Amino acid sequence: MYEEQKIHKIYDETASLIVDLSLRHRISHHEMHFLLNLLDQAVVKGRCPELMEALKKWEPDHLDPESNEIIKATLLALDMQDQEVLKNTAGLIEDLVREGDN
């Protein structure tokens, strides 16, 4: 399979999995929307690499519950169209992760 089609397949399967989780009530409607938008940003639109990098560093097990809640609430309220907001959010997550590491 060509590289591009492999990416399409991973993208399709991930998107389907997200909606499937929502239909099975394993994630909320808001969570589903956020994850789908994030997937589109990462694979199709290729926007805001800073946010992707920050999310890779976020390991909820290493953070206190309060910081995790702040990150989650910020992400669910995120406007993916606003590049400035995306950058600021990436900065906030980086800061919280750094604080948790210290």
Place this chain on the structure above:
Amino acid sequence: MSLPVKSSSKEDYLFDLESERRVLSSMLHSEDACIEAYNALSASDFYSPRHANLFELTCSIYEREIRPTYVELLKEAHTLGLFSNPRDIEELKYISEHYIEDENILYWIKRVKDKSKLRRFEGFLRRNQQLLTENPDREVEETLLLAEEELTNLTALDHDDHIDTPEELAHLGYEEVERRFLRFKEIQEEHKGVIPLDGLPTGFDNLNHITLGYKPGDLIILGAQTGHGKTAFALHTAKAVAVDNGRNLLYLNTEMSRQQIALRWASILAGIDHDLIRKGDITETELSKVLNAYSRLRVSGFYSYPCPNLTPEKTISLARKFKAQKNIEMMIIDYIGRMDKMDPRLAEWQLLEQIVKTQKILAQNLGIAVLCLVQLNPDGSLQGAKRMKNECDLMLKLSPLDPEDLETDENLKKYHNPNYALYIEKNRDGVSGKRIPIVFDLQKQTMKDADRRG
């Protein structure tokens, strides 16, 4: 994975679900493919209702200027409550995984479109078979005409909306300029300054000079008042194209019989008064001249179809048939005011507008020149003229010259005995607003350029 697909039956040839899935999948993975499919297909082209719904949903996202990705489709379908259980997601994923290479989208679109046409054709056959079974006493001619019109609509006027890329346009532009440059050189060197035509001869040197001939795809409209030479102009054009130059041409006449058309040629080609020919009041020498004249017609490219109940749909079907069978380069409709209305609610001007639009698309699709004759009002105006003018490439008016004009107009004084003029109302490729003086011999039904004095 096997998903809901109609089981194999004798009607399998009527649909191609794989092609439908491939088109939908590529719409979700490539914006270019989405645009192609959006422009070329409609929901009714899909056999599977599920596929048709997904196509409509994808198009509705695209129409809101959102790129219709798989994620956007899932979100939209979820919001509209179209997914109620995980099986729906599985089905959509199955469709989405029919990946294709972007450059193959037109191939898959064509497959979907072809099956859609085939289904409409099958429906057409079924309906007509049912009609025959249920109404065996129905007028055969009427049945055939209706069937022909419906069939024509199935195949005709499938306009190719090709958008030129900057590269294509630049290439085309250079080719055109180079062609003209070479032609100009040829004129200088070989033709001693006489411009060779780009299209078919018009039958008038002055009109040839201005238009460079009737070109493939051109719609030409000629207006004249009743009794002022519409048919004479049509047959003069036919003579230039089909008799003098042996090019194939289809002539549709809505008011004359076969005999009347055949008789007209005797006057035109033998140069004998039409009245004398009609009465049979000719000498034996003249009869042999007539025989000789018809021998020219016999080997010409003139195909005639007298048709009192001509409709726009019928012109399409005839033009396509003669293009395929005889490779016609021109069609003349004499005249469009006499065409039958398919929709009685249409006003006269609406009908004319509809006919003219149809003929322009037909001319372009078949690559032929179409000449439509229209009747001018007694004051020389034309109903719906503005709309017709917009559609056509060349608009001419044929009218008698005012004797006063002949005495006072300095330009007309330069010519020997002109009695009519061709006025160029519109010329897409060149100058307009010019008046070409001609000599119209009403007795012999012939026309020619008026000779210049001196």
